[in-house]
Amino acid sequence: MKIFDYEDIQLVPNKCIVNSRSECETKVKLGKREFRMPVVPANMQTIIDENIAEFLAANGYFYIMHRFDEASRIPFMEKMRAKNLFTSISVGVKSSEYAFVKELAEKALVPDYVTIDIAHGHANSVIEMIGHIKEYLPETFVIAGNVGTPEAVRELENAGADATKVGIGPGKVCITKLKTGFGTGGWQLSALRRCSKAARKPLIADGGIRTHGDIAKSIRFGATMVMIGSLFAGHEESPGDTKIEDGVLYKEYFGSASEYQKGERKNVEGKKIWIQHKGSLADTLVEMEQDLQSSISYAGGKDIEAIRKVDYVIVKNSIFNGDIF
Numbered sequence: 663m664k665i666f667d668y669e670d671i672q673l674v675p676n677k678c679i680v681n682s683r684s685e686c687e688t689k690v691k692l693g694k695r696e697f698r699m700p701v702v703p704a705n706m707q708t709i710i711d712e713n714i715a716e717f718l719a720a721n722g723y724f725y726i727m728h729r730f731d732e733a734s735r736i737p738f739m740e741k742m743r744a745k746n747l748f749t750s751i752s753v754g755v756k757s758s759e760y761a762f763v764k765e766l767a768e769k770a771l772v773p774d775y776v777t778i779d780i781a782h783g784h785a786n787s788v789i790e791m792i793g794h795i796k797e798y799l800p801e802t803f804v805i806a807g808n809v810g811t812p813e814a815v816r817e818l819e820n821a822g823a824d825a826t827k828v829g830i831g832p833g834k835v836c837i838t839k840l841k842t843g844f845g846t847g848g849w850q851l852s853a854l855r856r857c858s859k860a861a862r863k864p865l866i867a868d869g870g871i872r873t874h875g876d877i878a879k880s881i882r883f884g885a886t887m888v889m890i891g892s893l894f895a896g897h898e899e900s901p902g903d904t905k906i907e908d909g910v911l912y913k914e915y916f917g918s919a920s921e922y923q924k925g926e927r928k929n930v931e932g933k934k935i936w937i938q939h940k941g942s943l944a945d946t947l948v949e950m951e952q953d954l955q956s957s958i959s960y961a962g963g964k965d966i967e968a969i970r971k972v973d974y975v976i977v978k979n980s981i982f983n984g985d986i987f
């Protein structure tokens with residue numbers, strides 16, 4: 663089995679068939695909808711809030727609202743619906759979440775997308791929740807995760823998941839691999855590749871994206887969509903505290919399993935870091951889209967599909983050779 667991660671891979675260019683990168687189309691379909699880019703900000707409290715969700719939905723991007731303000735989920739969905747915007751929320755697996763799903767069905771408030779968001783998604787608790795959502799909200803597109811193996815992808819797909827999310831421990835604020843010894847941290851791209859060989863439905867690569875080029879690499883190795891936390895943290899619009907140190911502005915980015923999220927030090931598998939202020943999220947999204955258009959042109963195509971077929975080479979830890987960052 664070949665083991666590598668994002669920094670170990672370079673994609674091999676093909677002859678260009680466009681005259682301008684602007685001809686390249688970054689659109690992607692997930693479920694019944696088409697989105698502008700195969701990228702979704704992480705469903706974390708310092709990455710997305712209602713304002714960002716509304717901006718993303720209104721501008722053709724996919725979004726997944728986090729699950730950490732449970733009571734606000736129904737009013738949020740009602741607000742999005744009133745504005746004719748799609749709804750995409752997260753749930754956990756506690757018994758109260760079963761009641762929440764039933765309540766949505768009773769109110770005929772059917773989310774377009776529901777993400778079951780727990781650390782170790784290859785679990786009966788997730789399989790049962792998939793069944794429960796499919797029973798009460800059969801029209802909803804269900805994303806289940808997180809997982810790191812082909813067996814898990816197969817099992818969640820067979821349970822009814824419409825997409826699975828791959829990535830245990832590669833996140834920037836993750837400490838799972840240190841605390842437990844387990845995960846796909848350090849070999850996330852290989853893990854994605856292994857999972858894609860088993861998947862019959864879309865995969866969402868989650869965690870470990872450090873550069874825009876990593877998006878194209880995820881697509882090459884089987885992702886339909888890429889979930890990103892740290893690259894979206896630290897923006898003007900980002901939720902969370904700010905601080906100024908030596909005249910430099912920083913914004914917080916913390917893990918969903920950190921003490922800052924949980925409010926207690928129990929089963930902590932996440933930490934907090936401070937990210938230097940990056941300007942506007944809208945600008946970053948535009949830059950990401952342009953970079954992805956460029957990736958498509960190097961792949962020798964006009965759309966995302968072109969990236970899936972390109973050759974690659976393994977150049978261990980060398981993508982930053984010659985670059986000074």
Ligand SMILES: NC(=O)C1=CN([C@@H]2O[C@H](COP(=O)(O)OP(=O)(O)OC[C@H]3O[C@@H](n4cnc5c(N)ncnc54)[C@H](OP(=O)(O)O)[C@@H]3O)[C@@H](O)[C@H]2O)C=CC1
Pocket residue numbers: 754755756779780781782787808829830831832833836838869917918919929931
């Ligand atoms: N992608 C990743 O690598 C990781 C992501 N996270 C994120 O952190 C947040 C909190 O995650 P999580 O702790 O799952 O959520 P919760 O604390 O909501 O846990 C969900 C349920 O699963 C149980 N549970 C959690 N982990 C395990 C396990 N290893 N074995 C058996 N049962 C388990 C919990 O019980 P109990 O607490 O009693 O065990 C709880 O009942 C999520 O948003 C998740 O995405 C967290 C770690 C890794």
Ligand SMILES: Nc1nc2c(ncn2[C@@H]2O[C@H](COP(=O)(O)O)[C@@H](O)[C@H]2O)c(=O)[nH]1
Pocket residue numbers: 704705706808829830831832833834835836837838868869870871889890891892893916917918919920931932933
């Ligand atoms: N192990 C942990 N993983 C976490 C935690 N909170 C979030 N996450 C995962 O990280 C990605 C984002 O990764 P990034 O490299 O793009 O920053 C996120 O989508 C989750 O899957 C946590 O507390 N512990």
